[in-house]
Amino acid sequence: MAITYNDLxxxxxxxxxxxxxxxxxxxxxxxxxxxxxKSREELTRDGRLxxxxxxxxxxxxxxxxxxxxxxxxxxxxxxxxYGLPLDISSDVLIPRPDTEVLVDEALPYIQTLGSCRxxxxxxxxxxxxxxxxxxxxxxxxxxxxxxxxxLKICRQNVRRCGLTxxxxxxxxxxxxxxxxxxGEFQCIVSNPPYIPRNDIPELxxxxxxxxxxxxxxxxxxxxxxxxxxxxxxxxxxVPGGRLYFEVGIGQADAVLRIMRTQGFGDIQVVKDHNxxxxxxxxxxxSEVYSE
Numbered sequence: 457m458a459i460t461y462n463d464l465x466x467x468x469x470x471x472x473x474x475x476x477x478x479x480x481x482x483x484x485x486x487x488x489x490x491x492x493x494k495s496r497e498e499l500t501r502d503g504r505l506x507x508x509x510x511x512x513x514x515x516x517x518x519x520x521x522x523x524x525x526x527x528x529x530x531x532x533x534x535x536x537x538y539g540l541p542l543d544i545s546s547d548v549l550i551p552r553p554d555t556e557v558l559v560d561e562a563l564p565y566i567q568t569l570g571s572c573r574x575x576x577x578x579x580x581x582x583x584x585x586x587x588x589x590x591x592x593x594x595x596x597x598x599x600x601x602x603x604x605x606x607l608k609i610c611r612q613n614v615r616r617c618g619l620t621x622x623x624x625x626x627x628x629x630x631x632x633x634x635x636x637x638x639g640e641f642q643c644i645v646s647n648p649p650y651i652p653r654n655d656i657p658e659l660x661x662x663x664x665x666x667x668x669x670x671x672x673x674x675x676x677x678x679x680x681x682x683x684x685x686x687x688x689x690x691x692x693x694v695p696g697g698r699l700y701f702e703v704g705i706g707q708a709d710a711v712l713r714i715m716r717t718q719g720f721g722d723i724q725v726v727k728d729h730n731x732x733x734x735x736x737x738x739x740x741x742s743e744v745y746s747e
Contacts, residue, residue, distance in 0.1 A: 462503035491515030538587035547605035648681030708733035
């Protein structure tokens with residue numbers, strides 16, 4: 457039986473709700489738009505028209521894959537972060553609302569600097585650095601990422617956001633000392649891998665089975681990247697520069713201590729929208745303290 461685009465959307469939303477999906481409206485809309493090759497505006501405009509059977513089948517196949525665990529962002533190949541539509545593949549983590557808290561905290565400080573250099577370490581899709589650059593026209597910087605496959609996506613997003621003149625994707629290893637040729641930055645932002653290695657098998661299967669483990673594995677205790685970046689990459693910060701981290705659940709106090717021992721002061725912890733400590737940031741001082 458023929459079905460209108462609007463009824464198809466409502467049908468998919470009901471299926472997702474039965475499957476336990478929380479944000480059913482957003483995910484149903486994205487699946488239907490992608491499946492029938494229409495923009496959100498076109499889907500609304502054509503809501504009363506009938507969907508061709510082959511497109512309906514495609515939407516239902518995508519929905520079945522999603523209900524089996526495959527994330528919508530990987531199915532449709534893009535996701536929005538801080539108002540920016542970004543290319544996404546299974547080679548990068550899916551940008552999440554929790555990470556927008558990091559941008560919310562870093563952006564006002566960066567905007568007060570005017571012209572400055574920002575380094576996004578463990579950049580993945582480039583979402584953090586690109587969101588900052590898009591809202592701070594004085595920013596130039598580097599999107600540092602180790603994975604070749606992730607760098608490919610990052611480069612695509614730099615072009616997609618029209619920021620090729622200001623943001624440079626570059627292969628770097630956050631676990632190693634930086635090359636001095638990178639120069640100095642007024643701010644470093646990072647959402648590094650922070651899942652303890654032995655916890656990865658226990659993650660929800662939509663994360664464990666689909667998202668890149670290279671971007672999840674934070675070492676034995678999940679803190680390897682926080683130690684390395686705080687200790688080694690502080691060399692890239694100007695005196696008085698700031699370092700902003702996203703942290704995992706229960707990690708804020710440990711990251712605060714790591715930063716303090718590496719000479720960061722005025723360290724603050726910021727909670728996300730679920731009242732979970734999510735961002736830790738501090739200012740580089742001249743001394744390194746030992747505990």
